[in-house]
Amino acid sequence: MDERAYFERLDSTASDPAELFEHFERRSVGEYPSHVLPSARHGIERGTVILDAADAIVRGYPSIPRVLALDAGVTSFFEADETIFAEEKLDGFNVRVADVGDDGPLAFTRGGYVCPYTTARVRELLDLGEFFEYHPEKMLCAELIGPETPYTTHDYEEVDSDAVRVFDVRDRESAAPLTVPERRDLCERYAFPQPRLFGRYDRSEATEEIWAAVEELDDDAREGVVMKTAEGDSMVKYTTESKHHDELEHAFSLLFDLGRDFVFSRITREAFQAAEFDESEERLQERAHDLGESILRPAVETIRRVEAGETVGERHRVRGGTEEIDALLEHLRDLSLTIDVEEDYREDDQRVVEFLKVAESTADRTQYYLEGGTY
Ligand code: ATP
Incomplete structure (x- = not known):
C-alpha cells in the first residue's frame, strides 16, 4: 500500500503517514485485503477502510455527540x-453502502467489516444499480432496522422483518455530506426510504x-x-425514556458482558431528562419505578435462567438465502462470537435461522456466584 498517497487523500490531522497508519489494522474484508481503522484517530473516523486492490477509501461514519440537557x-x-x-x-445498526467491490456494492458495518448478510439485504432492499451508476463516489449511510437482523432486534410497527432507512449520503473518500435538503431530495428520487x-x-x-x-x-x-x-x-x-430503559434492560440481562460505563451513561441520561422535564412528583416517581424495573427484572431473570441450566445471550432471527446465512454465521464466528443455532428451517422459500450470541462472561460469572463464589 502506498501510504503516502493514501495519507494525502485522507487529509488527516496527523503530521506524517506513520503517525496515522500505525493505528490501522490489516484485515481481510470479506475476500478483499484491506486496512481498517478500529477507532477514531487524527480526524479520521472509526471504521474507515482502505481497499488497496480497488484503490478505494471508505470513510467511517462520525460519532454523533449527545446532549443531556x-x-x-x-x-x-x-x-x-x-x-x-x-x-x-432509528434503532438499528449503522451500515455504509459503497460500490467498491468487483461484483457490486458492499455493506460496511461501523467497525469496518463487510457483512455478507447485510450486503445481500441492502442489495435486495434498495435499488442500488442506478444510484451508483450516477454517483459512484458516494456512500449511502443507512440504518438496518426491524426484528430480523443479525445485530439489533428493535420492533417497529411498520417493519415485519427488516428494512433500510437512508439517513445520510456522503462522499466516501472525503466524508463530506450532502446537505439535508439535497439528501432528502436525492433519496426520494431513487425511492430510498428515509427516517421521518x-x-x-x-x-x-x-x-x-x-x-x-x-x-x-x-x-x-x-x-x-x-x-x-x-x-x-x-x-x-x-x-427517549423508553430507549434508556430498553438499553438498561438489555445491559442487566447480560449482567457481566456490558460494562459499568454503559450502565452509568444510561442512568445519567435519565437523570438529566427527569431533572429537565419531570415537573410533577408523580411523573418522577413513575420514571423511578420504571427505571428500577428495567434494572432488576432482567437481571433476576438471567440469574434464574443460568440456575436452570439455560444458555444466555442475545437472540436474533434472520431470513434469506442458504449461502448468505451460512456466510453470516461464519462471519460472526470469525469475530470470535460464540453462536448457538437454535432453529433452522424453511419458510416461504427462504431459510430462517434463530441463533443466540452467547454471553460468555454473564454465563460464567453468574454460575460462579450461584455456586457460592465471592464477589
Ligand atoms: P456514536 O454516535 O457516539 O458513535 P453509537 O455508535 O452508540 O454512538 P448511536 O448512539 O446509536 O451510536 O447514535 C448514532 C447512530 O444513530 C448513527 O451512527 C446512525 O447509525 C444512527 N441513526 C439512526 N437514525 C439516524 C438519523 N436520522 N441520522 C443520523 N444517524 C442516525
Missing part, C-alpha cells in the same frame, strides 16, 4: 440564526418542538431524534 444543549450547539432539522433517530423528518426549526422554537416529538416517540417506544444543521455536517442526538 435538551434546551441548554440546543442553545449551545446551534447558532442563533441556524435552521435545525430534526429527524427521527419532524421539521425544520429556528433555534428559539426548537426545544419545545423537539420535546413534543420526543414525547410522541416515547409513547411509541421509539428511540429519539438527531438534530442537524442544513449542511448536515453538524449533528447532535437526544433519546
